[in-house]
Amino acid sequence: MKKIEAVIKPFKLDEVREALSDVGIAGLTVTEVKGFGRQKGHTELYRGAEYVVDFLPKIKVEVVVVDDIVDQAVEAIIKAAHTGKIGDGKIFVSSVEQVVRIRTGETNEQAI
DSSP states (O other): OEEEEEEEOGGGHHHHHHHHHHHTOOOOEEEEEEEOSTTOOEEEEETTEEEEEOSEEEEEEEEEEOGGGHHHHHHHHHHHHOOSSTTOEEEEEEEOOOOBOTTTOOBGGGGO
């Protein structure tokens, strides 16, 4: 099993959710996060005063999948989140040792 974490632009969330659903992924976790990479933030104007926004709003999508569909899921996220502009985001894939569904006690692949 693998955990896929994708940090994407907020307006791309619905497209990413639909793309993952098309691959067969039934559940995911979404978190509003802030961060910066090469974008380095930007300046904004508020009541005539200019200020720097260091951390940009992003969305973090987390999903745990069986090894067989990892590549399909990553490809679906890339296609759905891509704009071609700086700040499109990143995808991290890591191994998951154990999953337990609290309600039923099911473990690993049955719990996904």
